[in-house]
Amino acid sequence: MREIAKRLGVSRASVAKYAQQEDFSPALPAPLNRPGASVLTGFEHIIEGWLGEDQRRNRKQRHTAKRIFDRLVDEHGYTAGYTKSRPR
Template sequence: MSLSKQELFDRIRRDSWQRQMSIRALSKKYGVHRRLVREALSSPVPTPRRRPVRTSPRMEPYKKTVDAWLRADLEAPRKQRHTVRRITARIEEEFGEAIPYPTVRDYVAARRKEIAAQVGAPVEAFVTRHNALGADAEVDFGDVYVDLAGQRTRCYLFAFRLAYSGKAVHRISRS
């Protein structure tokens, strides 16, 4: 059973408080270093993991060229813009060096957003949907055919679903 770091912190803190266990005993019970137990006891929230800054030395000589292509793409029609595959192929055609696709993909994904923000072009965005508790629902009506006493009968289905909890109610009637 693998625990998330937050769950592990919660269990360590609970055992320390309820069972009055020592740092060494907690360390032994959960199979972690005493330093982690001290961290859990000092703060209920684990410190976020630091991610190393990765560089792409193979991509370095072509970054300015790719940036120019991406800037030109902002004015081009949507179907004529460079894809990551096309950028990878074009680097290979024009410069004679094969750069791995993931290297180009990661660079282009980051730079597209930055270039669009610099120019002021619209950036893709998502709107988070917030449903009020007990206030938002979805309703639908439909026809259903049911076998009643050996005869196929047309009935009407009423479907009601609460958007917040996802609980649903369905009713069928003949009229």
């Protein structure tokens, strides 16, 4: 084990740990707990209506995501938060 550790440039404890290991399969990631429903549940028909009306409007006058959020808060009592997604 000492020679293996020296050749690989790792500690003898690491070599011993892996020498005793039987299963080298990677561990599966833990499943994410996600709520069953979207925070927009119940508001879909309202948003779809606004976007349908937007099809008849000039492109610059259409709803943005922020404007939809603001209208939901002002006109329909929407209480969830607004988080701007970051570009990847």
